[in-house]
Amino acid sequence: MSLILSEQEQIRRNSLKELYQLGINPYPPESFSVNTTAEAIHAGFEQNPQAFQEVTIAGRIMSRRIMGAASFCEIQDEKGRIQLYFKRDDLCPGEDKTLYNTVFKRLLDIGDIIGVSGFVFVTQMGEITIHVKELKVLSKSLRPLPIVKEKDGQLYDAFTDPEQRYRMRYVDLIVNDGIKDTFRKRTQIINSMRNFFNEKGYLEVETPILQPIPGGAAARPFKTHHNALDMPLYLRIANELYLKRLIVGGFDGVYEFARDFRNEGMDRTHNPEFTVMEIYVAYKDYNWMMDFTEEMLEKVVKETIGNTKVKIGDKEIDFTRPFKRIAILDAIKEHTGFDVEGIDESALREVCRKLEMEIDESMGKGKLIDEIFGEKCEHHYVQPTFITDYPVEMSPLCKRHRTKPELTERFELMINGKEIANAYTELNDPIDQRKRFEEQLKLSERGDDEAMFIDQDFLRALEFGMPPTSGMGIGIDRLVMLLTGQTSIQEVLFFPQMRPERIRRVATPQDFIAMGVAPEWAEHLIQIGYTNTDMLKDDKSAIVQQKLNGYRKKNKLDMPAIQLEVVESWIK
DSSP: OOOOOOHHHHHHHHHHHHHHHTTOOSSOSSOOOOOOOHHHHHHHTTTOGGGGSSEEEEEEEEEEEOOSSEEEEEEEETTEEEEEEEEHHHHOOSSOOHIIIIIIIIIOOTTOEEEEEEEEEEOTTSOEEEEEEEEEEEEOOOSOOOOOEEETTEEESOOOOHHHHHHTHHHHHHHSTTHHHHHHHHHHHHHHHHHHHHHTTOEEOOOOSEESSOOSSSOOOOEEEETTTTEEEEEOSOOHHHHHHHHHTTOSEEEEEEEEEOOSOOBTTBOSEEEEEEEEEETOOHHHHHHHHHHHHHHHHHHHHSSSEEEETTEEEEOOSOOEEEEHHHHHHHHHSOOOTTOOHHHHHHHHHHTTOOOOTTOOHHHHHHHHHHHHTGGGOOSOEEEEOOBGGGOTTBOBOSSOTTBBSEEEEEETTEEEEEEEEBOOOHHHHHHHHHHHHHHHHTTOTTSOOOOHHHHHHHHTOOOSEEEEEEEHHHHHHHHHTOSOGGGGOSSOOOOOOOOOOOOOHHHHHHTTOOHHHHHHHHHTTOOSHHHHHHSOHHHHHHHHHHHHHHTTOSSOOOOHHHHHHHHO
């Protein structure tokens, strides 16, 4: 398929050819060493001007003001933006002025990456600026950036469409301020957690992503096939069972930041692949883990936000210890008026009907209680709250409660109406664990495609003896959403999962001719950006006329100017 280029794209490719003809490689192979950043110059110049008399910096051109023998441009590096000043005779002290007159003024564009050397000064307008003495082209941009314009406090041509932003994250990061900060904060959050665990003496490990049994959670897995072994494999839905194997093996504390995968729906808080931190500590229980989780989160929030209070919309969430604690059945009673403790499945279904909830026959007792809590209670817990003591049917990997055998020693941490963490006093009785897996198998036979598989090797590991253990998993993506004030998981993932991009067939000149366009103008319509006939039909006749006549004049086409009524006849 031939590549149809817009006028801007064709101009940039022509500039690329000219650069090569001038002996300039627009994509040089050698390294370019910088000695400062835009941020460092802005922060330090006024205090110590002498330290910035020989600077070398690289970045992307974001704006240009081309004048006669002197011009300005602004470049952006990873840390910020800074203005550059180009004076022709300083950049080109000899007879040859090509680098300024041709390369800088005519062949470079917004979006190109350059490296410069020079000294820092302050302009008459009071702006810290680099006076450029040397210029090197580092990368020629062949596509124009969506440059955001501002006038009287109003933004124009902003790159705001979510689908385009997520699909072209590289452009989003270039043109939208603050996007990098979200992802820097994500890394700070993970590093803070990692440091906390390491200071406690726990070991960071890695466990398999491709697993023969998708265990450790109730979720629908992605399935694949290993050709050499001729066996099915699953992308992990959780790393829990492998981390517990390591506790069996003799480690007292292990943790992993794991990429997990679940073949389920997508919405503002769910992505098919996501990041979870799971930690398991021997000789501890869920009461200890609640204290541990509070301590960790308070520290992480202080280090990344600066205090323990986070503003989310009109809410302020306080991460100061201790967090509220309430049993799940008590929460259901408080928010629905129904006491579901001890009732059987049929009675629970009747409660769901009275609450006007949609349920189906595949749901067992645990799933029904989960649905009631999720629909009727969850959103009430804005401040950090531990929801504790889940029924056995909801927690097949969790130890029974020490005083209430129909419950388990489990908690979920709810913040801003969403589950952030899930933790147990881990089940280490291999006989009880086998029975729980068998109950899950029965649910699977009833049609529950999220029920757990029976992992025989994990059961064998438990039979060798696992010490009393508490484990906790925390959703990193949701935690980052909370601490950065984002309402969509796509905002905290560099490359969220997207539907395949719809690429419309690019029109040929014959397509335009078929709708009545004069043959001599058909090719030029494509060149100015009308890549399909619908774009032409949707535009105003006067705008099309203006674009074509501007293109004709700029390219010195040997043909008369197009008249408005002619364009109107095409569009009609």
